[in-house]
Amino acid sequence: MFAMDSNHQSNYKLSKTEKKFLRKQIKARHTLLRHEGIETVSYATQSLVVANGGLGNGVSRNQLLPVLEKCGLVDALLMPPNKPYSFARYKTTEESKRAYVTLNGKEVVDDLGQKIILYLNFVEKAQWKELRPQALPPGLMVVEEIISSEEEKMLLESVDWTEDTDNQNSQKSLKHRRVKHFGYEFHYENNNVDKDKPLPGGLPDICDSFLEKWLREGYIKHKPDQMTINQYEPGQGIPAHIDTHSAFEDEIVSLSLGSEIVMDFKHPDGIAVPVMLPRRSLLVITGESRYLWTHGITCRKFDTVQASESHKSGIITSDVGDLTLSKRGLRTSFTFRKVRQTPCNCSYPLVCDSQRKETPPSFPESDKEASRLEQEYVHQVYEEIAGHFSSTRHTPWPHIVEFLKALPSGSIVADIGCGNGKYLGINKELYMVGCDRSQNLVDICRERQFQAFVCDALAVPVRSGSCDACISIAVIHHFATAERRVAALQEIVRLLRPGGKALIYVWAMEQEYNKQKSKYLRGNRNSQGKKEEMNSDTSVQRSLVEQMPDMGSRDSASSVPRINDSQEGGCNSRQVSNSKLPIHVNRTSFYSQDVLVPWHLKGNPDKGKPVEPFGPVGSQDPSPVFHRYYHVFREGELEAVCRTVSDVRILQSYYDQGNWCVILQKA
Amino acid sequence: MRLLTHNFLKCNEENCTGGYPLQIKLDDTSSENVKILEQDFNKEFVKNVLSKVDYDVLYNTAKQFGISLLFSYTSQHLEDEGFLNSIHHALFKIHIMEGSLICPQCHVSFPIKDGIPNMLKGN
Numbered sequence: 001m002f003a004m005d006s007n008h009q010s011n012y013k014l015s016k017t018e019k020k021f022l023r024k025q026i027k028a029r030h031t032l033l034r035h036e037g038i039e040t041v042s043y044a045t046q047s048l049v050v051a052n053g054g055l056g057n058g059v060s061r062n063q064l065l066p067v068l069e070k071c072g073l074v075d076a077l078l079m080p081p082n083k084p085y086s087f088a089r090y091k092t093t094e095e096s097k098r099a100y101v102t103l104n105g106k107e108v109v110d111d112l113g114q115k116i117i118l119y120l121n122f123v124e125k126a127q128w129k130e131l132r133p134q135a136l137p138p139g140l141m142v143v144e145e146i147i148s149s150e151e152e153k154m155l156l157e158s159v160d161w162t163e164d165t166d167n168q169n170s171q172k173s174l175k176h177r178r179v180k181h182f183g184y185e186f187h188y189e190n191n192n193v194d195k196d197k198p199l200p201g202g203l204p205d206i207c208d209s210f211l212e213k214w215l216r217e218g219y220i221k222h223k224p225d226q227m228t229i230n231q232y233e234p235g236q237g238i239p240a241h242i243d244t245h246s247a248f249e250d251e252i253v254s255l256s257l258g259s260e261i262v263m264d265f266k267h268p269d270g271i272a273v274p275v276m277l278p279r280r281s282l283l284v285i286t287g288e289s290r291y292l293w294t295h296g297i298t299c300r301k302f303d304t305v306q307a308s309e310s311h312k313s314g315i316i317t318s319d320v321g322d323l324t325l326s327k328r329g330l331r332t333s334f335t336f337r338k339v340r341q342t343p344c345n346c347s348y349p350l351v352c353d354s355q356r357k358e359t360p361p362s363f364p365e366s367d368k369e370a371s372r373l374e375q376e377y378v379h380q381v382y383e384e385i386a387g388h389f390s391s392t393r394h395t396p397w398p399h400i401v402e403f404l405k406a407l408p409s410g411s412i413v414a415d416i417g418c419g420n421g422k423y424l425g426i427n428k429e430l431y432m433v434g435c436d437r438s439q440n441l442v443d444i445c446r447e448r449q450f451q452a453f454v455c456d457a458l459a460v461p462v463r464s465g466s467c468d469a470c471i472s473i474a475v476i477h478h479f480a481t482a483e484r485r486v487a488a489l490q491e492i493v494r495l496l497r498p499g500g501k502a503l504i505y506v507w508a509m510e511q512e513y514n515k516q517k518s519k520y521l522r523g524n525r526n527s528q529g530k531k532e533e534m535n536s537d538t539s540v541q542r543s544l545v546e547q548m549p550d551m552g553s554r555d556s557a558s559s560v561p562r563i564n565d566s567q568e569g570g571c572n573s574r575q576v577s578n579s580k581l582p583i584h585v586n587r588t589s590f591y592s593q594d595v596l597v598p599w600h601l602k603g604n605p606d607k608g609k610p611v612e613p614f615g616p617v618g619s620q621d622p623s624p625v626f627h628r629y630y631h632v633f634r635e636g637e638l639e640a641v642c643r644t645v646s647d648v649r650i651l652q653s654y655y656d657q658g659n660w661c662v663i664l665q666k667a
Numbered sequence: 668m669r670l671l672t673h674n675f676l677k678c679n680e681e682n683c684t685g686g687y688p689l690q691i692k693l694d695d696t697s698s699e700n701v702k703i704l705e706q707d708f709n710k711e712f713v714k715n716v717l718s719k720v721d722y723d724v725l726y727n728t729a730k731q732f733g734i735s736l737l738f739s740y741t742s743q744h745l746e747d748e749g750f751l752n753s754i755h756h757a758l759f760k761i762h763i764m765e766g767s768l769i770c771p772q773c774h775v776s777f778p779i780k781d782g783i784p785n786m787l788k789g790n
Binding site for chain 1: 675676677681687705716783784786
């Protein structure tokens with residue numbers, strides 16, 4: 001069906017290389033089907049899918065198109081963003097056949113200069129369904145060429161980065177973007193300014209003329225009194241965030257110098273809009289785009305942009321027939337804001353720090369309070385952090401794998417609180433269905449082609465006695481009362497058929513057991529740094545066929561060292577009614593069973609993408625902090641909960657890397 | 668959502684008894700509300716799974732999608748590849764992508780978007 005080389009005397013016996021190639025081609029076919037739902041066909045058509053030839057693995061349009069055109073007239077080349085494959089449609093089947101024969105196994109070079117091998121397969125049709133809104137976030141505008149090249153040069157040269165040598169050193173070694181503040185110091189610990197301590201000197205004089213001009217011409221309505229200069233080297237970015245409502249007034253403007261870039265805007269409903277900011281343009285965000293949408297810049301060296309007229313500002317086209325990669329350059333932004341002197345009174349109270357309830361949460365005293373606590377400190381948090389969370393949950397734990405692999409073929413297994421679906425594909429002999437409370441996490445399961453649905457673990461919509469087994473890993477500890485934890489376990493037991501088994505994991509209060517510290521306690525800055533080394537610039541998914549290397553096992557419940565965690569709340573050694581929930585300090589022992597555990601959001605929270613580093617700590621790191629509620633279990637407590645449920649027998653009870661675990665069986 | 672998954676789902680509204688099986692309603696405005704996706708055939712796996720499904724429900728649901736399964740089967744059929752293939756097709760290859768699941772008892776409706784049912788109560 002294909003010819004690797006001209007040595008065709010081996011009609012009936014393939015050489016080693018031919019066999020290897022064939023295996024890889026079949027693997028590509030399977031991966032495309034399993035992970036992307038793309039069906040290949042075994043007969044020749046005009047259209048081909050080119051595995052390993054995608055924007056997602058660093059192959060740009062102007063690299064791939066000439067290669068394809070050598071075989072004939074290319075009607076269309078569709079390159080979906082962030083995918084490690086493309087679709088090519090030739091004018092005739094003859095030409096696509098020629099491509100299939102000559103280009104299969106062809107070596108090309110990607111954006112990093114690495115060799116990649118293309119694998120081609122026929123598809124029925126070359127098409128791509130892309131849903132993208134065509135509107136900019138409300139209140140956003142980009143003014144192109146607002147300054148001249150000379151003015152751009154002058155502004156860039158006016159910035160003196162040498163002043164702060166401490167910052168210099170830390171930033172260079174951490175590969176972290178550089179920042180300077182004028183007017184008021186911006187504090188990243190609380191993402192706010194100190195309004196009582198304005199910086200001497202105010203804004204630099206050269207900015208005056210521009211600001212006056214922009215005011216006169218109506219691009220801005222208020223004169224700013226705070227400025228932040230950010231410098232991004234290719235590969236650097238800033239996590240998605242909303243500028244703190246109480247810190248700054250409505251209008252925020254940002255001048256882009258040195259290089260164009262794509263900035264990602266995201267609405268809480270999940271709508272994502274990538275916006276091109278050309279050089280010498282002014283980005284103005286007001287109203288909804290300032291108060292409700294988050295904005296961020298992904299850490300990567302290439303942006304996906306429109307192939308035709310690539311420097312045009314505005315939304316990046318969703319037409320995959322017109323996308324390519326654009327290499328980033330050194331970009332400096334001058335962001336101007338006006339400091340608020342009164343609390344914010346915007347129309348978006350849910351995301352407004354002035355208007356949101358300021359009182360810290362306390363230990364719940366009723367089922368209703370518990371439900372509200374879980375809503376704010378579990379459900380909402382997981383929706384926000386889903387992408388990043390998923391990227392830190394990639395190594396399946398051995399004992400859980402063992403449990404799943406021991407189940408007989410054809411077992412129906414439910415994963416209650418399946419998260420990103422980590423365990424749903426472990427044993428192909430099982431039929432596993434996952435459910436989770438977080439839509440965003442279930443969406444990741446869907447992307448991985450697993451069966452999953454969204455539901456609450458207290459009301460699982462599955463018939464009683466229908467499951468051969470259940471697993472519930474790191475879930476029950478998120479329920480805020482003993483009654484609710486028991487109820488969750490009862491649901492799991494209800495699903496089991498007589499004789500069915502369940503495996504439950506919960507976070508242990510005892511993080512040091514048998515004189516051994518758990519991975520959670522042992523994990524330190526160094527290992528975080530190492531992970532970041534491997535991760536730098538892996539915002540792009542690499543080749544379809546050669547899978548990504550495993551990122552190491554940083555898998556305990558929380559991921560990163562703390563940044564100046566608020567110490568308020570203190571350490572209660574036993575829970576007392578009406579007490580405030582303490583905020584736990586990551587990577588230390590627990591002093592209270594009911595705690596809020598910080599999660600430092602890193603990277604652009606796009607689902608399924610590997611985490612991108614921002615440099616571990618330091619006051620320059622503006623990563624948002626989320627608090628998740630946990631009830632950590634004492635030794636024996638999980639067993640006691642199991643014993644309150646009728647018709648169950650505990651088969652095994654053990655401690656595994658900072659978790660209490662139980663295998664139970666229904667009578 | 669595969670028909671096999673559907674076979675296990677029931678209504679979870681409080682005080683709703685008998686909310687099984689959920690009725691599948693396809694979204695007519697969607698161009699691809701059902702997909703047929705390939706799946707490797709594993710004879711033992713199909714047999715094992717078949718023993719756990721509610722066959723009547725499977726039969727009726729498959730009919731809705733144009734699949735005529737045998738009304739009932741015996742142990743002899745379990746060795747018939749033709750029969751097993753039809754079961755395999757019905758259980759694994761049909762994917763409901765856009766629509767809703769409706770409780771026959773309390774009539775609450777759960778949406779299915781991109782193959783994912785959202786069964787949060789009060790949805």
